[in-house]
Amino acid sequence: MRQVQGAFITGYVTILIKGKHPELFFQQCTRNGITVWDIRKIAEDSCEGNIKLSDVKKTRKLIRRTHFKLSFVKKKGYPFFYKRFMNKKPLLIALLLSFILAIFLSNILWKIEITGVPKEIEEKIEKQLDTYGIHRGTWIFSLDSPNTIQQKLVEDVPELLWVGVDQKGTTYYLEGVEKVIVKEAEKNQPRNLIATKKGVIKRMYVAKGLPMVQVNDYVEPGDLLVSGEIGASEDSEEEDEDDKEESRVDYVAAEGEITGQTWYEVKVTIPLEYDYEELTGNKEKKYFIKVGDFQLPIWGFGNPSFENVHYESTENPINLLKWELPLSIVDTVISEKIYQKGKRTKEEAIQAGIEQARSDLLLELGPEAKILSEKVLHESNERGKVKLNLYLTVEENIASVQPISQGD
């Protein structure tokens, strides 16, 4: 069967031989080196068989010397298929056109995707690209290489620090990095540091400027702590000896942290009897669907028979995929509460007063302040209330900025 293999590609024909003992013709064929296969006897005087397309000429020559009649029945194989196909002109043209169209379309820029930059810069980039001729619907091969575009863009859009241009098929991917334009920090004006409160300096840390005070000095509000004028006092003496030149003074912005010990006197009043609320632990849950301001109860009807109640509601918005719906589920916990009356002794009241004073003061001074000690100066008991006069020692930053005015 090896001889027959590949016959479809080279093409083969089915021939019909008519005459007396037609099979003998095929015998003759094989003797002449013509491969024949699938021989079938159809009738007494006719016989059918396949021969290769390349053997047709030889067969014709052979048949002339015999009394047999040759006719071709079927033509099969790629050469015939190709011929038939080439004869169908409209199909051929359509195929060609669609091929051209596919090439045409795949060479058009379909999409520009800009990522990594805010909207307004995105628009700026798009505009800039437009001036280069890069917009939807242009020919890809008429564009510059991504590298050139990259360079041009960075040059022409000052907001861009870097842009990566990548062409993938019919899409341009641009990834930008925005230049964060940091305004150069305003050059610090010359300034001094002065005290805001009276106190005793505990620690000093001077980054810039000339310290004018020392640790353990007592300062009043407005006292100069760190001077922004450098070289004023020392140089002046030397220059006095010289040509009495005007002293050369450098002005700097004084910087530093001066921690001082300050004092406060606080008055607090603490009642000996007080009210407070307590939850009993009995609670009920209610659920609502909330649309706008309207709440539709879906679970838990009727009001509990609590005398005093405490409400606690949490709202859970409902999401659909990534959108938030204007609906939300509210679950409300209604707890029973009772009012209690408490009593405390004088000592407890004083302790509570001190605590209250401390926390009030810290709230006023900020988190950096530190309360060192407190002292009860005076206490009095009037009409069920304890009045306290407290004296608190605090450590805090007492420096504040004062610009130096340079007369010019």
Next chain:
Amino acid sequence: MKKLQQRVQSLLINSFALPSDVILELPRITVIGQIHVYIENHQGLATYSDTELKLKINKGYIQIKGKSFVLKMMLPEEILLEGTITDIKFLPE
């Protein structure tokens, strides 16, 4: 002289184990079930029809009978027959 040739031939077959079809120019027939017959070393087609195939061999004929015969392949000294085979007969000349 002929006797000598025959004796040499049988000697070759027996002592050298050469295949007998090559030495004696006899047909080699391979039958695959009922569907295929493969005949080598024949000397020509005598008759062929839908139900019968007759091949000339060295001395006489081979007659193969059956149904719906198709000559799957035909080469100068080989034939592959396909169909439903019922008998294979050797006919004297």
